[in-house]
Amino acid sequence: MQISNASNDEDERAVAALLDAVSFITTALRARPRREALVVISCPRLSVLTQRVVAAFGFQIYTAGSAAEAAPTAASRRFDLIVLEANTAAAHWIGRIRALPEHLGAAPILAVSGQEDLREALSDAGADGFVCEPVTPSRMIDVLALLLGARAEI
Numbered sequence: 001m002q003i004s005n006a007s008n009d010e011d012e013r014a015v016a017a018l019l020d021a022v023s024f025i026t027t028a029l030r031a032r033p034r035r036e037a038l039v040v041i042s043c044p045r046l047s048v049l050t051q052r053v054v055a056a057f058g059f060q061i062y063t064a065g066s067a068a069e070a071a072p073t074a075a076s077r078r079f080d081l082i083v084l085e086a087n088t089a090a091a092h093w094i095g096r097i098r099a100l101p102e103h104l105g106a107a108p109i110l111a112v113s114g115q116e117d118l119r120e121a122l123s124d125a126g127a128d129g130f131v132c133e134p135v136t137p138s139r140m141i142d143v144l145a146l147l148l149g150a151r152a153e154i
Contacts (some may be wrong), residue, residue: 008015023094035059037079038107042085046135050083053140057148067093079107081148084127086113108147114139125137 037059041047045131059081064070067089074082074097082097094109111122114133122130129147130139 031138036062036077037081037083038062038070038074038079039066039083040067040085041083041112042066046085046133049135050112050140053137053144054081054083055139057144071146081110082107083110085120086111086115086122086127086130091118091121094122094125094127097126110143110147142149 007070032090035058037054039047039050039054039061040063041050042065047063047065051063057060062073062077062079064073067084069085072091085117097107097109108128109126110129110131111118111127112133112135115121116132119130119132129143131143
């Protein structure tokens with residue numbers, strides 16, 4: 001079987017073009033500042049699931065097991081996303097985040113809760129998204145895609 005040189009040349013050009021595109025995209029991604037997310041969840045299983053899903057969106061993850069543990073970090077660093085395990089005290093903490101100076105408190109906040117009845121209170125406090133337990137990866141991906149799509153920086 002004889003292989004045509006023309007076909008090889010076309011293949012080489014296609015591979016070279018593909019490598020150029022990959023190089024361009026890789027350079028652009030490296031030049032872009034890495035986004036940072038704060039995940040405040042006490043339940044280990046839910047925390048791991050949330051961290052994996054948020055990391056898949058390209059975020060560097062910072063974690064805390066409680067709002068009290070997260071408060072110093074949240075008050076001193078600008079996060080691009082905050083995911084918060086919501087309970088009755090969460091609305092107060094979300095309000096405190098929104099009261100921070102604009103450069104610190106403007107991150108979208110995703111509340112995760114086992115209590116559907118908290119949705120309205122959390123929204124009124126400033127949460128941008130809500131996922132009710134049981135949380136599945138696909139459900140969290142859908143909500144984050146909607147939440148981050150409106151705030152995507154390209």
